Amino acid sequence: MRDSGLPDVIAPNAVQHAVEQLPADTLVYLLGSRYCETDRLSELAWKLFESVPPGWARVQAICDYVHNHISFGYEHARATRTAWEAWSEGRGVCRDYAHLAIALCRCMNIPARYCTGYLGDIGMPPPYGPMDFAGWFEAYLGGRWYTFDARNNMPRIGRVLIAQGRDAADVPITHTFGPNTLLSFRVWTDELS
Numbered sequence: 001m002r003d004s005g006l007p008d009v010i011a012p013n014a015v016q017h018a019v020e021q022l023p024a025d026t027l028v029y030l031l032g033s034r035y036c037e038t039d040r041l042s043e044l045a046w047k048l049f050e051s052v053p054p055g056w057a058r059v060q061a062i063c064d065y066v067h068n069h070i071s072f073g074y075e076h077a078r079a080t081r082t083a084w085e086a087w088s089e090g091r092g093v094c095r096d097y098a099h100l101a102i103a104l105c106r107c108m109n110i111p112a113r114y115c116t117g118y119l120g121d122i123g124m125p126p127p128y129g130p131m132d133f134a135g136w137f138e139a140y141l142g143g144r145w146y147t148f149d150a151r152n153n154m155p156r157i158g159r160v161l162i163a164q165g166r167d168a169a170d171v172p173i174t175h176t177f178g179p180n181t182l183l184s185f186r187v188w189t190d191e192l193s
Contacts, residue, residue: 005191007123007155014142016054019109026140029111033166035095036103040084045107059105059139059148066101066150095135095168097151102137102167111140115147116171118160120189133173133185138164158189 019030032038045062052061069090076091083103086096098114105112119134136149136159149156163171174182 001160003158003160005122005157007157008147008149008159010155011142011146012056014056014144014146016058016110016141017143022111022140026111028166029113029140030106030109031166032103032106034169035082035099035167036106037082037084038103038106041087041100041103042107044087045104049104049108054108055141056146058108059110059141059146062101062104062108063148063150063153066097066104067153070097070100070151072097072151093135094132094149094151097149098135098137099167101148101150105137105139113138113145113164114167114171115159115161115164116168116173117162118187118189119152119156120158120160120187122189122191123157133187134159135168160187160189 022030048065049058049061052058070086071091072093073091074093076089076096077093081089081092081096081099083096083099086092086100095114102112102114115136115138117134117136119132119136134151136147136151138145138147140146147159165171
């Protein structure tokens with residue numbers, strides 16, 4: 001697969017739509033889901049972000065908050081951690097950052113969906129970590145979906161999007177139908193001149 005080589009789009013003037021103006025197919029991304037408990041996080045979201053201007057600034061404020069609130073570590077990975085638990089525990093992996101940011105966006109009436117895929121090291125300074133399966137999210141602003149990444153909290157180059165859904169229950173690293181063991185996987189990206 002080839003990528004444009006451009007970083008994630010930044011659109012500071014992207015507006016937040018009133019709920020009644022949202023396209024019907026975005027409404028499902030306002031609802032709570034398996035890993036994004038909007039009912040438990042709504043009061044917190046409004047307390048933290050009500051005074052932030054709606055639109056891009058609000059989503060970025062949510063990303064900044066989540067980025068600073070959660071401590072990243074692969075040793076913190078747990079397949080069952082929810083957004084509420086990530087907030088309460090203050091630790092997790094990329095999917096936990098995404099789930100918490102998604103839940104907070106939804107609480108603020110911003111459609112947000114989970115993205116799963118791969119994220120390479122193109123455009124990053126060495127030392128390079130191994131390319132990894134990653135979770136980030138998209139928020140619906142200004143009539144389109146924009147990429148946000150609360151874990152890295154910066155525009156990145158070369159995202160390989162695999163799938164989008166309400167949360168990781170819709171689009172996990174793999175769906176299995178019986179016992180299995182993942183022995184390894186390897187993905188790499190190369191920057192072409």
